[in-house]
Structures are given as structure tokens and as C-alpha cells.
Amino acid sequence: MNDNHGSTGTISRRTLLKAAGAAGVATLAYPPILTAQGDQPVKLGVDNPLTGTYAITGRNELHGMELAVEEINAKGGILGRPAKLIVEDSTSGDAGVAVQKARKLIDKDKVDFLVGNVNSGLTIAMSAVAYEKGVFMMDPGGHADPITGSECHWNVYQVDPSTTLLVNAIAPSLVNRFGxxxxxxxxxYAFGHGLLDAYKVNLQKLGASNLGADLIPLGTAEYSSYLIKAQAANPDVIVILQNGEDQTNVLKQAVQFGLDKRFHIAGANIELETLEALPPTARIGNWVIEWYWNQPDVPHVKEFTAAITKKTGRVPTARTWFGHTAIHACALAANTAKSLDAVKMARALDGLTLPPEVALQPHPATFRANQHLLIGTLWAGHAQTQGDAGADDLFKIDEVIESKTIAPTVEETGCKMTWPA
Structure with a gap:
């Protein structure tokens, strides 16, 4: 599929089966499909960034989604019908555009699922539309706590870890090791605010102090004034919470200022996309990575990595995994419920543990009942110029964390889920 087009072309089941066989697509375990293959596709409406700060991460999520559709259709589709992506560019930061595209996908394209967004603020805006319309929504890559916390909805599921999970996975180690x-x-915006709030909670518990925090607009290219302020505060750790191109820019400039020689650099999550874009000297700091391709002892990861590498020429990133998992989870919801009714699908996925060939991680990955956040595995470690596994091995895993050991309770998240009668 061309990323610039609004939808994928319709591909026959026979063609998909041949392509799947040639590519060695992994076999996926789904509940039995009761109806015969139909002509009308099941539509998955993707409202995600293809332009702006998050264009690269959005496109990698799309690559994962495309592979998932190929795999699903090779196994008989969704309820015996072919799955089809209909893709809209939400932009990276315009909530108005994202909402407009969500309404278009629901009202005009009549999608069965709404999928998105990389930007947490856009995810929250989209989820309000999905809730209003009663449409099942899968969030692949927006992290903010309220999505499945204080603003949770019965019809919204979140694949990626919440901001609190990301910070809980790394903050104690930073305090213990660096000061x-x-x-x-x-x-x-929502993502950064959530990370900062989670850090404040952790610092208070650990007896550490916040010397200052600059709120910086999304899409900022020049960070010198902020880096000067950070340097003047003389902290033990400078915490960089940016993502996408913003994360790349601030890390480059931090190294140019020599801050990595005087302070420890860290954050919350790091993207492999960021590490790939950085010069080797700027691959620094301690981070959480939300999924990693170099897991030699985890079943099915090698096959997934090979399939994505064949498709894109690059190893999969966490974003690729987010997109792949999001679409498979939608298919699991429908095939488990044996229905495209949004309430039945949401009930079917509530508390469901993903099969290993979808989870692709060492610990079980389960959509937590009555909250709908996927609780699985996180990896804490540090950036590296290049590891033993080759040019794409840019993150050294120091600790594998089972997310349920660091997750707040459902009550603590603020989620009070109500279901339709």
C-alpha cells in the first residue's frame, strides 16, 4: 500500500494466500470463523499521523497494520470477510483535523473499527467521538493515562503502555544510580504532562527533587534556551520527555552543548526511529523501550522481524509492533465475539490475553478487565552506538519488567467504566 493513499486496494483471498505462503507469514491462532468468506470487507479506519513531527512513527505503525491485515486475510479474514484498512492522515498535532477524519471514517466510510493515534491528545479527542458514536476504537500508540484512566470508555482499548507505566519502569533506577x-x-500536551505527573509522584516517593520543568511546544526545532536553563539548574539528571522528531532534535543539541559530559541524560520511552536518526555520538541516555526486535529467546519474534524487514527493508520498531498488535486485537475482538457489534466485541476483549504470536514478548500481554490497558512487558536500558546484533541493535536491555508488577490498580487509574445496558 502507498502511504499517501486513503485506503488499501481490495485483494482477493487467493492472492493473499499465495502471498502469505511466499512470505512465510506466521500462523496465527484465532477462534473458529463461522461464516463463509464474504465479498464485503470489514473496514478498519486508521486516523493516524503521516505528516509532521510523528510522521515516521505513524508510518511505521501503518506498516505493522498492513502486515497484520495480510496475515488475518490469509487465515480467513474477520468473520469470514476480508479485512481492509481505510487510512486518513490525522496530522501530528491538530485535534480538529483528527476529529474531522474520525467522523468521516465513521459516518461516510462506515468503518467497523476506529484506530489511532500516535499523539495522545488526538487519541483522547478521537475516543470522545468513538464513544459518542458507539464505535469500537483501538489506540495503538497514544500513551496518556486518561485514555484508559480518568476518561476511559467501554469501547476504547489501549495497546501501548500508559505514561505512568513508562515512568514507573525507569524512575527508581535513575534515582538509585544517578542522583x-x-x-x-x-x-x-497530554503525553508530556502525563509523564511529568508520573515523575513527580515517583520523585516524592523516592525522596528526590524536581528542580524545574519547561513546557515546550510540539514541533519545536531549537532547544538552546531550554538546554541553557537546564544546565544552570545543575541537576543530576536532565530528563528529556520529547518524542518523534522533537526527541531527535533535542538529543542532537544536548550533545552539541556537551551536556552529556556533565549531566546524565534520561527520559521515559525512546523510539528506535529516534536512535536510527541520531548520529552515533548522540545515542545516549537511559530509557524504556516499549518493544524490541532483538529478543532471541522469545517465540515468533524472529518471524515477525523477518516479515517486516522483507516489507520495509528495516527491522520492526515498537511502533511497527503497536500497529500490528492493534489490528490483530481488533480481529480477535470480532472473531471471539462472533460479531461486529461494538458492545459484544468490547466484552470479548475485556480481560483477554493475546496469543504469543501477537504478543511477541516474554510475559503474558492482557487487556486488563474493566480498564482496557494492555499489561505485558517493558524493557529498561540504555542507548548504544551499535550492539552485538548488528547495525540495527541500538538499545541495550538492562532489565525486563513485567508490567503488572509496576502498574497502579484500576481504582488508582481513575477508570470508572460503565457499559451500555
Whole structure:
């Protein structure tokens, strides 16, 4: 599929079966499909960034989604019908555009599922539309706590870890290893605010201090004034919470200023896309990575990595995995419920553990009942110029964390889920 087009072309089941066989697509376990293959596709409406700060991460999520559709259709589709992506560019930061595209996908394209967004603020706006319309929605890559916390909805599921999970996975280690004085560079929207809030909770528990936090607009290219302020505060750790191109820019400039020689650089999550875009000297700092391709002892990861590499020429990133998992989870919801009714699908996925060939991680990955956040595995470690596994091995895993050991309770998340009668 061309990323610039609004939808994938319709492909016959015979063609997909041949392509799947040639590519060695992994066999996926789904509940039995009761109806015969139909002509009308099941539509998955993707409302995700293809332009702007998050274009690269959005496109990698799309590559994962495309592979998932190929695999699903090779196994008989969704309820015996072919799955089809209909793709809209939400932009990276315009909630109005994202909402407009969500309404278009639901009202005009009549999608069965709404999928998105990389940007947490856009995810929250889209989820309000999905809730209003009663449409099942899967969030592949927006992390903010409220999505499955204080603003949770019965019809919305979240694949990627929440901001609280990301920070809980790394903050204690940073305090123990590098010191108790922190300074924060924060993207000024829901994702950054959530990360900062989670850090504040952790610092208070650990007896550490917040020396200051700058709220920085999304899409900022020049960070010198913020880096000067961070340097003047003389912290033990400068915490960089940006993502996408913003994360790449601030890390490059931090190294140009020599801050990595005087302070420890860290954050919350790091993207492989960021590490690939950085010069080797700027691959620095301690982070959480949300999924990693170099897991030699985890079943099915090698096959997934090979399939994505054949498709894109690059190893999969966490974003590729997000997209792949999101679409498979939609198919599992429908095939388990034996229905495209949104309530029945949401009930079917509530508390469901993903099969290993979809989860692709060492610990079980389960959509937590009555909250709908996927609880699985996180990896804490540090950036590296290049590891033993080759040019794409840019992250060294120091600790594999089972997310349920660091997750707040459902009550603590603020989710009070109500279901339709």
C-alpha cells in the first residue's frame, strides 16, 4: 500500500494466500470463523499521523497494520470477510483535523473499527467521538493515562503502555544510580504532562527533587534556551520527555552543548526511529523501550522481524509492533465475539490475553478487565552506538519488567467504566 493513499486496494483471498505462503507469514491462532468468506470487507479506519513531527512513527505503525491485515486475510479474514484498512492522515498535532477524519471514517466510510493515534491528545479527542458514536476504537500508540484512566470508555482499548507505566519502569533506577536532582524538558500536551505527573509522584516517593520543568511546544526545532536553563539548574539528571522528531532534535543539541559530559541524560520511552536518526555520538541516555526486535529467546519474534524487514527493508520498531498488535486485537475482538457489534466485541476483549504470536514478548500481554490497558512487558536500558546484533541493535536491555508488577490498580487509574445496558 502507498502511504499517501486513503485506503488499501481490495485483494482477493487467493492472492493473499499465495502471498502469505511466499512470505512465510506466521500462523496465527484465532477462534473458529463461522461464516463463509464474504465479498464485503470489514473496514478498519486508521486516523493516524503521516505528516509532521510523528510522521515516521505513524508510518511505521501503518506498516505493522498492513502486515497484520495480510496475515488475518490469509487465515480467513474477520468473520469470514476480508479485512481492509481505510487510512486518513490525522496530522501530528491538530485535534480538529483528527476529529474531522474520525467522523468521516465513521459516518461516510462506515468503518467497523476506529484506530489511532500516535499523539495522545488526538487519541483522547478521537475516543470522545468513538464513544459518542458507539464505535469500537483501538489506540495503538497514544500513551496518556486518561485514555484508559480518568476518561476511559467501554469501547476504547489501549495497546501501548500508559505514561505512568513508562515512568514507573525507569524512575527508581535513575534515582538509585544517578542522583536525586532532576530537571525536565516536557512536550506541552497530554503525553508530556502525563509523564511529568508520573515523575513527580515517583520523585516524592523516592525522596528526590524536581528542580524545574519547561513546557515546550510540539514541533519545536531549537532547544538552546531550554538546554541553557537546564544546565544552570545543575541537576543530576536532565530528563528529556520529547518524542518523534522533537526527541531527535533535542538529543542532537544536548550533545552539541556537551551536556552529556556533565549531566546524565534520561527520559521515559525512546523510539528506535529516534536512535536510527541520531548520529552515533548522540545515542545516549537511559530509557524504556516499549518493544524490541532483538529478543532471541522469545517465540515468533524472529518471524515477525523477518516479515517486516522483507516489507520495509528495516527491522520492526515498537511502533511497527503497536500497529500490528492493534489490528490483530481488533480481529480477535470480532472473531471471539462472533460479531461486529461494538458492545459484544468490547466484552470479548475485556480481560483477554493475546496469543504469543501477537504478543511477541516474554510475559503474558492482557487487556486488563474493566480498564482496557494492555499489561505485558517493558524493557529498561540504555542507548548504544551499535550492539552485538548488528547495525540495527541500538538499545541495550538492562532489565525486563513485567508490567503488572509496576502498574497502579484500576481504582488508582481513575477508570470508572460503565457499559451500555
Amino acid at each position: 536525586k536532582k532532576f530537571y525536565f524538558l516536557v512536550p506541552d
